[in-house]
Amino acid sequence: MAHDVGHVTALANQAFRDLAAEELAMAAQGHPEANAWTSIQSGLTWKSVARHLHEFFAMPFAVYCQGPAFAYNVMLLHFNPV
Numbered sequence: 001m002a003h004d005v006g007h008v009t010a011l012a013n014q015a016f017r018d019l020a021a022e023e024l025a026m027a028a029q030g031h032p033e034a035n036a037w038t039s040i041q042s043g044l045t046w047k048s049v050a051r052h053l054h055e056f057f058a059m060p061f062a063v064y065c066q067g068p069a070f071a072y073n074v075m076l077l078h079f080n081p082v
Helices: 002-012 014-027 039-066 068-078
Strands: none
Touching: 002 014, 002 039, 014 039, 039 068
16 A cells, blocks of 8 residues: 555655656667657657656655565565465
């Protein structure tokens, strides 16, 4: 639940939205095939980068809220090879 609250907090935070806009603008810079992308391909790229940014914010937010219990839960339940 803390992870999902992190997603909502990211959307409500103006500083995060500004950072996400900057990162999305820089995502295609330097990519060798960026000039050949169609609008659909670039849209999918932006969505992928945006999803990663939200995950990179939500995970540390959950660890901050719940402490080591969240990391312990993730390691036991989500990284289980079985």
